[in-house]
Amino acid sequence: MLLHNLRIAWKSLRRNITLSILIVSGIALGIAVSTTFAAFRHAFSKDPIPQKSDVLRYVRLDSWDPLKPYPGDDPTRPPTQITFRDMQGIMKSTIPLRQSGMFVSNMYVYPDPKVGRPFRELTRLCFSDFFPMFDVPFRYGSGWDRKADAGPDPVVVLSSEMNQKLFGGKNSVGRTVRLADRDFRVVGVLAGWRPNVRFYDLTQNQIATPENIYIPFNFLRPMQIRTNGNTDGWGTSGAPGFEGFLQSETCWVQFWAELPNEKSAAAYRDFLTAYVLEQKKMGRFQRPLNNRLSTVSEMMADAGVVPKQATAMLIVSLLFLAVCAVNLVGLLLGKFLARGGEVGVRRALGASRADIFLQHIVECELIAVLGGLVGILLSLGALAGMNAWLKTTMARGDFFKLDLSMILLSVGLSLAAGFIAGVYPAWRTCRLAPAMHLKV
Amino acid sequence: MEFGPILRSMGRNKVRYGLIVVEVALTLAIVANCVNMIGDARREMARPSGFDDDNILSVRSAPFAPAFKEDGYLDAALRKDIEVLRAIPGVHAVSNTRFLPWQGGGSSTTTRVLGSKGEMLRNQVYNADESTLETLGSRLVEGRNFTREEVESDTKRLREVTNSNRPRGADGQPIDKISQDVIISRAFGDLLFKDGKSLGKSLEDDDGDQYRIVGVIDHFYNPYGWPIHEYVMFFPNYSRSFQGGSAYLLRVDPGKMKTVRPQVEKALLAANAGRNVQLKELTEIKERFQSQSALLVKILSLVIFLLLFVTSLGIVGLTVFSVAERTRQIGTRRALGARKLDILGYFLLENWLVTTMGLVIGVALAYGLNVALVTRLNGTRMDAGLVIIGVALLWIFGLGATYFPARKGAAVAPAVATRNV
Known part of the structure; x- marks a missing residue:
């Protein structure tokens, strides 16, 4: 029956090709615009690590100036990072279960002279837990172990891009990379790790791809490695020199903990409270107790990862789709009502009002689905354009994607638009009195 | 005119005309708000920095040769760099400063008026040498610029202080205070002093170090993560280190960027090859900083265009059906003496009424949507002029979209009325 309806609907569309193209392209534009903006927003808001977003917690402690809160939109928020001491x-x-402090530095890499001149590269200093905690995928080898943290042992993990650049993409585990004034042994090469948002460090360039080089955190002191990230300071400058910086109240370290269940999260919360109270006794942490143990999504909300414009644009684009749907109502109404004779014949031959209604709704949905398909294609083009734009500014060309959830959303939007736009015209058509249209 | 018959006939087809009313209303609401957002973005992008943006080149030297770890070597390299850069034909001025406009950030500190016990105010802070103002193209409106001797002696003094263990008193502040002469922006001076007279006054920071204001520049705008875009303090100091390298700004003679730029890296590496050199024109940095706004403007313009297209399509559709439905009436009217112009006028008037009803509702919707978006975006309230432009635009589009189908209706021959009765 439905197949029969579809066949009739198809025939009806073919009868007036120009009108049909206009109707379909109207809805296609609406779907293209709304899908594009939904995907635009989704690229920022998508959970970058869904399998673990409940157990990963970012730690913030309020060690800031007793006289005034950490600057920013929300004065109740503690500093974004913690001090090295803490x-x-x-x-x-x-x-x-796992935990890691971390920061990013800009370090000199000395490649084989045949490969090129020395160059600076963003390098993340972290602990061994970083890799299993964030489910980082490896192509060759693995991360280092906790023993290497303690050493610290001169070990390094490279991204697949860096491995390509330095070693032509071959398995480089066991080879040596010179960073600043030391040789590091490659223990692992990543397998194209590309979360949509660099969720583990939202302080800078949130949508950049992860760093290309990782070394143990504890090289901080022996190599006197300075952070390339934000350093938020207040009050007196502290003792001079590198050690003075480490002992200062400057906030510059990001800290993550993996807490597998609510019980461990509660226990850890108690631990942090006890830690801060202990520090208060020593004269630090003069502000009210304000520890935060935030999930990935809470951190993304606090860091404002989703641009405000993205939400505004999404609203505008849904209104745009509404205009297209209203437009469709008008066009369908004209098209259907002009068909009184045909409906009259079908009614006279025994078709019920429900049959007529169904027939016309099917036709509307066919139009909507065709429009949806064209819209998805258009939106793919628009997203490719935006990726090209992003590539010139951020050196990243894979940020905007139309994943399954977005395709389902746009098909859903098309069906909904088709139904909403079709109900009234179909209802009007099935109420036409057959007798009126059978007279000649 | 024919208001009576038009309104009565519309009353019989409420839904069909109602739809166009809704469509026009939504369109006006969206178009007005999109234009408003475009206006916000463009205003933000057009804000002048106060610098000679078009002719400034950022040059960063990142050393890797171990020799650079030694202070004396670094100083000699810095002097040589400035000398080499100045010698390039077409270079107007060279400055050693870590300030880089339009990168969306920088460094900041907090200060207050000396002895005021008031709140510490946050401001941007950068090192500068005697040529920094000339290189930026900033205009000194009060006081004096730094002298070369001052920059050299302050650099030496600051380095001694940071290398020494500054002993601290009971209040946690270092016992030996530093005192420096600084140049600030006028906006910062106005923020600090109610009467705006900042020249000769002093500021202090958390360490109790003091900064005497010896110069004021008139315009400074560097967008920052915190709302301190216009507040700046420059202090005299040459800045270079092994880790941080050294940063220079070059101001070239107008139009000389293309000839100067390719010579810079060669000249610097010829002077000292143990480093990498990175060049960026200020216009590139600015473009990158504004790229998101630029994209927003493009996308919103496209949305406006598509929306007007879709709405016009709806109006064309409505008129086509309305004409088709009334072929016989048109014929009758024509047979009874109506001119083509009368028929055309009828449809245009009908459409104008529908559009205007839509616009009345649309104005309310536009303001409603604006309130919803303003709370989300900290954008601006919508200007009434903008709504008027939107209304005019939709009137024109509405009449245009009606004209062609209506002309076809007007061409119906009177004879049609006599057929098939």
């Missing part, structure tokens, strides 16, 4: 303090806890 990182050392809270890493003594054994409650988290």
Whole structure:
């Protein structure tokens, strides 16, 4: 029956090709615009690590100036990062399954002279837990172990791009890379790790791809590695020199803990409270107790990962789709009502009002689905254009994607638009009195 | 005119005309708000920095040769770099400063008026040498510029202080205070001093170090993550280190960027090859900083265009059906003496009424949507002029979209009325 309806609908569309193209392209534009903006927003808001987003927690402690809150949109928020001292303090806890302090530095890489001149590269300093905690995929080898953290052993993990650049993409595990004034042994090569948002460090370039080089955090002191990230300071400058910086109240370390269940999260919360109270006794942490243990999505909301414009544009694009649907109602109404004779004949031959209604709704949905398909194609083109734009500014060309959820959304939107636009014209058509249209 | 018959006939087809009313209303609401957002973005992009943006080149030297770890070597390299850069034909001025406009950030500190016990105010802070103002193209409106001797002696003094263990008193502040002469922006001076008279006054920071204001520049705008875009303090200092390298700004003679740029890296590497050199024109940095706004403007313009297209399509559709439905009436009217112009006028008037009803509702919707978007975007309230432009635009589009199908209706021959009765 439905197949029969579809055949009739198809025939009806073919009867007036120009009108049909206009109708379909109207809805296609609506779907293209709304799908594009939904995908635009989705690229930012999508959970970058869904399998673990409940168990990963970002730690913030309010060690800021007693006289005034950390600057920013929300004065109740503690500093975005923690001090080096506090990182050392809270890493003594054994409650988290895994944990890592981390920061990014701009380090000199000395490649084989045949490959090229020395160059600077963003390098992440982190602990061994970083790799299993964030489910980082490896092509060759693996991360380092906790023993290498303690050493620290001169080991390095490279991204697949860096491995391509330095070693032509071959398995480089066991080979040596010179960073600043030391040789590091390659223990692992990543397999194209590309989360949509660099969720583990939202302080800068949130949608950049992960760093290309990773080394143990504890090289900080022996190599006197300075952060290339944000350093938020307040109050007196502290003792001079590198050690003075490490002991200062400057906030510059990001800290993540993996807490597998609510019980461990609660225990860890208690631990942090006890830690801060202990520090208060020593004269630090003069602000009210304000520890945050945030999930990935809470962190993304706090860091404002989704641009405000993206939400505004999504609203505008849905209104655009509404205009297209209203437009469709008008066009369908004209098209259907002009068909009184045909409907009259069908009614006279025994078709019920429900049959007529169904027939016309099917036709509307056919139009909507055709429009949806064209719209998805148009939106793919638009997203490719935006990726090209992003590539020139961010050196990343794979950020905007039409994944399955977005395709389903746009098919859903098409069906909904077709139905909403079709109900009234179909209802009007099935109420036409057959007798009126059978007279000649 | 024919208001009576038009309104009565519309009353019989409420839904069909109602749809166009809704469509026009939504269109006006969206178009007005999109134009408003475009206006916001363009205004933000058009804000002048106060610098000679078009002729400034950023040059960053990142050393890797171990010799650069030694202070004396670094100083000699810095002097040589400035000398080499100045010698390039077409270079107007060279400055050693870490300030880089339009990158969306920089460095900041907090200060307050000396002895005021007031709140510490946040401001941007950068090192500068005697040529920094000339290189940026900033205009000194009060006081004086830094002298070369001052920059050299302050550099030496600051380095001694940071290398020494500054002993601290009971209040946590270093016992030996530093005192420096600084140049600030006028906006920052106005923020600090109610009467705006900042020259000769002093500021202090959390360490109790003091900064005497010896110069004021009139315009400074560098977008920052915190709302301190116009507040700046420059202090005299040459800045270079092994880790951080050294940063220079070059101001070239107008139109000389193309000839100067290719010579810079060669000249610097010839002077010292143990490093990498990175060049960026200020216009590139600015373009990158504004690229998101630029994209927004493009996308919104496209949305406006598509929307007007779709709405016009709807109006064309309505008129086509309305003409088709009334072929016989048109014929009758024509037979009774109506001119083509009367028929055309009828349809145009009918459409104008529908559009205007839509616009009345649309104005309310536009303001409603604006309120919803403003709270999300911290954008601006919509200007009434903008709504008027939107209304005019939709009137024109509405009449245009009606004209062609209506002309076809007007061409119906009077004879049609007599057929098939």
